[in-house]
Amino acid sequence: MSARFPVENGELIVGGLPLTSLAARVGRTPFYVYDRRLLDARMRELRQALPEAVEIHYAVKANPMPALVGYMACLADGLDVASGGELAVALDAGASPQCVSFAGPGKSVDELAQAVAAGILINVESLREIRVLAEISQRTQANARIAVRVNPDFELKMSGMKMGGGPKQFGIDAEQVPDALVEIGAAGLAFEGFHVFSGSQNLQSAAICEAQTRSLELVVRLAEHAPGPVRTVNLGGGFGIPYFQGDRPLDLAPIGANLASLVEKAKTALPNAQLVIELGRYLVGEAGLYVCRVVDRKISRGQVFLVTDGGLHHHLAASGNFGQVIRKNYPVAIGNRMESAEMAVQSVVGPLCTPLDLLADRMSLPVADAGDLVVVFQSGAYGLTASPTRFLSHAEPGEILV
């Protein structure tokens, strides 16, 4: 999984710089670094594999660093936000409100008013949201643009997280959507389409194809009840990236072929509709690294511990404490000893007073010592902002886009 980053003279090259030079430029460790070249490359791969007619949106929640969102606002066809805070970042990044959508099950009245004022598309997730938006629209004379987020009657198989099917807090149950559409029509809101998000972090193309196909079929059925033409169909995301030993990268080819057939189906069934997929982790996850420095090398009862200045407080997911049932090691390397032949089984831990603070559990790594740089790959998504940075009151890590 480190193959995306070149190696020269034993050092990982990130943004064109050897890692030790980059660390010197940042001025401190630990830090997160995201590489524009890899963001570009990933988007190129996607554009090549998927039909041109499908828009690719970036889900800001995966990584809301303002500089990165600014970059993604140019690369992607739109941004999806999950809070008023993310909406502000998206607008600051220069995204056109026309291309920003807002999903999330507990939108506050203030957030809904903010979204209406900004003129973005709101994916409504409950009857309450429809009523609040009707009230805001009437009061402010600014007609809310809305799509209905549907909780489908199926789930995305083999997903890291299931977000549709069965009872869920997300979206409006498919069977309740016709009634919701009547309310939207009665309130005179600007109906624009549907959003179906059935799951995330999936490495099985066949499961994603099936979910996309069923999502479009569901939308076509629901469109019969719509108060106006369907202009947008957001088929969600779910594209996974490999994290653990044995994980195989997602095969885009079958997804591209399936989406091409869905584009054809939509041309007749929903002639005004733009198909959209919404990706977070898949767009930015592999472009990012977390880098920390070994502070101490300790041997306790035969086991080697590389004690670093980074850990769980900066990278909760890599410690195995963010939704994982069984802890597995993220891909980890010693970034300034990439070609070392002297290997040893070592554990990488952080400075916190808890055994949870574990970045690598007994991995075979080049022999490392104080001063060396530990790299955690696949850290561009759900890293810094998904971590308890104030835990034990250590300094904030750096965060750069190169």
Place this chain on the structure above:
Amino acid sequence: MSARFPVENGELIVGGLPLTSLAARVGRTPFYVYDRRLLDARMRELRQALPEAVEIHYAVKANPMPALVGYMACLADGLDVASGGELAVALDAGASPQCVSFAGPGKSVDELAQAVAAGILINVESLREIRVLAEISQRTQANARIAVRVNPDFELKMSGMKMGGGPKQFGIDAEQVPDALVEIGAAGLAFEGFHVFSGSQNLQSAAICEAQTRSLELVVRLAEHAPGPVRTVNLGGGFGIPYFQGDRPLDLAPIGANLASLVEKAKTALPNAQLVIELGRYLVGEAGLYVCRVVDRKISRGQVFLVTDGGLHHHLAASGNFGQVIRKNYPVAIGNRMESAEMAVQSVVGPLCTPLDLLADRMSLPVADAGDLVVVFQSGAYGLTASPTRFLSHAEPGEILV
């Protein structure tokens, strides 16, 4: 577990105020609130149950809110910190450096220099730290005060977290301590004693008594190699609080009796030594609540979801994602409907776009709707700072001491 908070007219009373009035005073939801009366009461119970000769220190990592640390600095006999950041909070809180200790496996050179300059006690966790402290002491002519943190050759049985026994990043292995003591003596550092921390969150008095007895026995054996008299013996903590259905509160009586016998033993074996226990969660955990407001009540395929403005981003532990292997519900109530007879099975979720954002999974609770206040008990420790507050870019929760 809500028994510590009175109820009047159906409302939970916190800091002498009905919860809805308190929420109005805070001016927003969600918020954390810690109640001084309960901090007082807990310390009184402890002082009554434990021998006077044992000092009780507060471990700041459990909750570093400055106002609360200030209050605990007065109630407790000392503070333990786990980073340079916590050290600054402890000193700001007015703690005497004489009564502050610093433990943690990856202390940086800067943190060690800061600790020497402050004149606090440093629990050294590796030979490297001894060498760095020797160098700093020589350079600054300020002799580092140190205790040796020992990784014991046993573990605290039935603990939530094991922090001693076997290979660990914490402390110096018991069998290596004699060599470390020689180094400390040779470097002329100000040796003051030992620190043994074998585990945390334990509800079995017998296990805690056994660990404390064995810790003291270990320290007595190691003291033979010490370069000077043992002035302090920190026996660690480990006192748990009940979180889940079926958990029984810790019985302090046997621990008090056992500590009394250890005080007697220490009088002869270590006549200059002050015994110390160090508690975090046990001192503050039950004095705190997390309060959030219901934004939406949704029924999806027969299941009721109370969608709130708070969640995993503020209270990771209550969502079941902080070290728990199996998710269980924290004690949760509807704080303004404490005496309601109309109950229903409801799930409490947050506003995040992830199924992990779950505060109560299908609990029997008073029927609640938008505007009602959800309370999570047992939230005074490892709450706000142990949570990824920036996840999905929502606003910070409030935090008050009443």
